[in-house]
Amino acid sequence: MISKSQIKLITSLSRKKYRDQHGFFVAEGPKVIDEFIAEGVALQLHFSTEISNIESSGIDQITHQELKKISNLTNPNTSLAVFKFPKQKIVAENGVRLVLDGIQDPGNLGTIIRLCDWFGISQIICSKDTVDCYNPKVVQATMGSLARIAISYVDIKDVLGETDTPIYGGVLGGQSLYAEKMATDCYLVVGNEGNGISEEIMALLTHKVTIPQYGVSQKTESLNVATATAILLSEAMRPTEK
Amino acid sequence: MISKSQIKLITSLSRKKYRDQHGFFVAEGPKVIDEFIAEGVALQLHFSTEISNIESSGIDQITHQELKKISNLTNPNTSLAVFKFPKQKIVAENGVRLVLDGIQDPGNLGTIIRLCDWFGISQIICSKDTVDCYNPKVVQATMGSLARIAISYVDIKDVLGETDTPIYGGVLGGQSLYAEKMATDCYLVVGNEGNGISEEIMALLTHKVTIPQYGVSQKTESLNVATATAILLSEAMRPTEK
Numbered sequence: 001m002i003s004k005s006q007i008k009l010i011t012s013l014s015r016k017k018y019r020d021q022h023g024f025f026v027a028e029g030p031k032v033i034d035e036f037i038a039e040g041v042a043l044q045l046h047f048s049t050e051i052s053n054i055e056s057s058g059i060d061q062i063t064h065q066e067l068k069k070i071s072n073l074t075n076p077n078t079s080l081a082v083f084k085f086p087k088q089k090i091v092a093e094n095g096v097r098l099v100l101d102g103i104q105d106p107g108n109l110g111t112i113i114r115l116c117d118w119f120g121i122s123q124i125i126c127s128k129d130t131v132d133c134y135n136p137k138v139v140q141a142t143m144g145s146l147a148r149i150a151i152s153y154v155d156i157k158d159v160l161g162e163t164d165t166p167i168y169g170g171v172l173g174g175q176s177l178y179a180e181k182m183a184t185d186c187y188l189v190v191g192n193e194g195n196g197i198s199e200e201i202m203a204l205l206t207h208k209v210t211i212p213q214y215g216v217s218q219k220t221e222s223l224n225v226a227t228a229t230a231i232l233l234s235e236a237m238r239p240t241e242k
Numbered sequence: 243m244i245s246k247s248q249i250k251l252i253t254s255l256s257r258k259k260y261r262d263q264h265g266f267f268v269a270e271g272p273k274v275i276d277e278f279i280a281e282g283v284a285l286q287l288h289f290s291t292e293i294s295n296i297e298s299s300g301i302d303q304i305t306h307q308e309l310k311k312i313s314n315l316t317n318p319n320t321s322l323a324v325f326k327f328p329k330q331k332i333v334a335e336n337g338v339r340l341v342l343d344g345i346q347d348p349g350n351l352g353t354i355i356r357l358c359d360w361f362g363i364s365q366i367i368c369s370k371d372t373v374d375c376y377n378p379k380v381v382q383a384t385m386g387s388l389a390r391i392a393i394s395y396v397d398i399k400d401v402l403g404e405t406d407t408p409i410y411g412g413v414l415g416g417q418s419l420y421a422e423k424m425a426t427d428c429y430l431v432v433g434n435e436g437n438g439i440s441e442e443i444m445a446l447l448t449h450k451v452t453i454p455q456y457g458v459s460q461k462t463e464s465l466n467v468a469t470a471t472a473i474l475l476s477e478a479m480r481p482t483e484k
Contacts, residue, residue: 111466111469114465114466114469115465115469118453118455118456118465119455119456120455120456178480178481211360211476213360213361213362214360214361214362214479223356223357223360223472224353224356224468226466226468226469227353227356227357227468227469227472228472230465230469230470230472230473231472231473231476234453234473234476234477235476237456238420239420
């Protein structure tokens with residue numbers, strides 16, 4: 001059973017304004033929901049169309065029609081849950097810290113969060129104009145990874161302006177990424193899908209690195225930011241050669 | 243002006259069966275279309291809603307309504323063209339040859355084609371159950387890259403079964419990707435999004451490599467196949483350390 005006020009709350013959470021106001025976000029599908037529960041993220045509401053399969057209590061049964069009303073998915077799964085934002089984790093003071101300067105596409109942010117989880121990067125620092133990590137598309141793309149990474153939205157100019165730690169940035173026309181081993185403790189900045197790293201952040205980079213383009217034609221304009229981040233993180237994390 | 247038979251032809255090309263029958267595929271938007279023209283791919287039909295801006299001849303003006311009828315995009319651009327399949331290029335006999343074993347998602351194939359173009363990989367060998375590279379979503383995602391890479395759909399078991407060249411495969415639980423420099427001449431196999439490399443191909447691999455997972459939690463199930471391919475190709479192409 002779902003109440004009118006619950007429907008109103010849940011549908012409002014598709015907008016950042018209301019997510020921030022309530023401190024809640026929506027996750028869908030048993031697999032994704034279970035990942036967040038397993039990570040200890042506080043569950044607020046939990047609905048399912050398949051109550052018979054569920055052992056735990058506190059799950060409300062709803063019809064497929066009701067689920068369709070509250071779902072953000074084109075093809076709703078069997079369940080939907082509302083979680084509280086995880087507590088802001090302690091900010092990493094060493095290791096590789098990824099900085100996102102204006103990433104707009106939820107799919108790209110989702111892929112990047114999964115990559116960080118894979119590579120053990122515990123901290124992502126986002127510019128305030130980066131897409132919200134509790135955007136439903138990001139939540140579905142990252143699955144539990146979202147609960148394991150500290151993601152903060154700050155004025156990245158302030159963070160990078162104050163540090164003595166090396167600041168790498170993925171750019172076009174910089175030094176080959178492979179030319180020099182990246183520092184173990186560093187900030188690594190990747191920029192917006194269309195415009196790259198913004199001018200004011202570009203000025204703060206201590207190392208401008210580029211993934212060399214080997215094609216004879218060299219006509220590919222750029223790599224997708226998520227695949228470029230994959231390559232940059234792999235280089236940052238790979239052990240030094242024997 | 244667009245005729246009824248042209249509309250019928252173009253809409254039929256959203257299906258692989260008819261693309262193969264005619265040897266034609268559809269590209270949309272001036273930027274993508276211009277890339278294919280620049281690569282010398284033979285143009286069959288070319289329609290635009292913005293004839294005034296176009297200098298070249300042979301472009302037929304159509305209304306936005308007509309474009310909507312023939313477009314594969316949710317938000318149609320201003321132009322649509324039909325191209326002939328590019329001629330099958332000479333198959334690479336050395337270097338890194340990427341092998342795709344059952345990639346299903348057009349977005350992933352598109353990203354992988356762009357990656358190959360970036361890294362100068364001239365040849366992609368696809369299993370017959372890999373998504374068609376002339377699928378409209380792949381065409382839009384790859385832009386001109388599609389014209390610069392030789393893509394063949396074959397029985398990959400036959401190709402890999404006959405060669406003495408090392409065959410690397412991206413797997414879970416293999417040797418660390420970073421442990422050993424990959425051979426300059428090799429096949430590199432990546433597998434299906436859900437199931438990875440198929441059993442019969444797995445048996446043909448000479449090197450099973452894994453992108454090490456550094457996360458303390460190690461709960462991320464797997465990397466997206468396109469980001470994994472990015473990392474594998476970067477390792478295959480990176481120069482040996484001094």
